[in-house]
Amino acid sequence: MRGIVKQCTVVLGFLIAVPAAAEPLKLATDEWPPFRISGESGLTGLDIDFMQAVAKRVSGDLEVVQMPWGRALTSMQNGSADVMSGLAYRDERAEFISYTDTPYYNCTTAFYARQGEGQGIKTYEDLQNVPVGYVLHSAYFDRFDNDTALYKVGVAQESTLLDMLVHGRIPLMIGTDCQVDYIIQREGLSAQIEEVPYNPGNSVDLFLGVSKRSPWAEDMDRFNEVVRELIAEGFVSQSAEMYYGPES
Missing domain, CATH: 3.40.190.10 (Periplasmic binding protein-like II)
Structure with a gap:
């Protein structure tokens, strides 16, 4: 069954993150409701909420660039995009994408x-x-x-x-x-x-991935910690409830 990844451990302490680059965190993605929902003002949805929270905690602004999924993967491969969300793990993708150690959602x-x-x-x-x-x-x-x-x-x-x-x-x-x-x-x-x-x-586990050619790749430890924090704090489950309803 789909649902939120349950995180059993709570990360204690505070880590000061130094941004890897002055540029915004560039998210390459496509429509995939309710995770990415197209509207007049651009993309909204569970993934956008999640990635905005991630970007805020790694001290970066989020820039959302909508493109076909295949082109987004190519952008990760050549480093013109920094991150993708909603990624299922595949060995061939791991050659150019660093996956967080914890998925943030299960389908x-x-x-x-x-x-x-x-x-x-x-x-x-x-x-x-x-x-x-x-x-x-x-x-x-x-x-x-x-x-x-x-x-x-x-x-x-x-x-x-x-x-x-x-x-x-x-x-x-x-x-x-x-x-x-x-x-x-x-x-x-x-x-x-x-x-x-x-x-x-x-189980289709959904991960955040960082391009290995992105300057943000050196901050993978911080990305891993932020994902675990957002799960443990209930951010992901609360965001999912907004789109699926309380039964999610």
């Missing part, structure tokens, strides 16, 4: 179909020969991510997948429940879309 992977059409998907093997929509450059779980035999249809955003699913352009999609369930509820799609019986049962 799980799920598959979705049109209402009444997904009950036959009960095992991983049932995915064979069924077109599965997914978001390009996303990490779900190893078996799916590395399976080149599956018929996969890649798009830029989950909202596009949901539209394709509702209109019958794909029979199945994969997503992260903490994001897809939110959109289904927000858009009133629960009567049109169902979660299929098969669930891989994995």
Whole structure:
């Protein structure tokens, strides 16, 4: 089940942080409600609240730059962006991204179909020969991510997948429940879309990552401590409640 990472230890003491650079902390990211929600004034959401709090505690201003997810990863690789949030850990990304030692949120992977059409998907093997929509450059779980035999249809955003699913352009999609369930509820799609019986049962841990080519990379100890502080103080759970409601 999705939820807040539970931090059992409380960090005592106070650490004075010296900013690694005079420039703002540049966050490269894309829309992914409720973590990043597009609006007239730019991006808001759980991740933006979280990253603003992180930036404040590491003595940096936050600059949010919206771009496609794949381009954001490239920006982390070449150092033109400093940080990303909502990152699932992958070895290939760790070559150019330093992950914090504690995830700040947990989700799980799920598959979705049109209402009444997904009950036959009960095992991983049932995915064979069924077109599965997914978001390009996303990490779900190893078996799916590395399976080149599956018929996969890649798009830029989950909202596009949901539209394709509702209109019958794909029979199945994969997503992260903490994001897809939110959109289904927000858009009133629960009567049109169902979660299929098969669930891989994995945990999708969301991390803050710092580009290894960013001057802020030398402050990883402070980033690690700040993430643990914000979890222990209940900041993340309180922010999540604003978007999901008290039951989150």
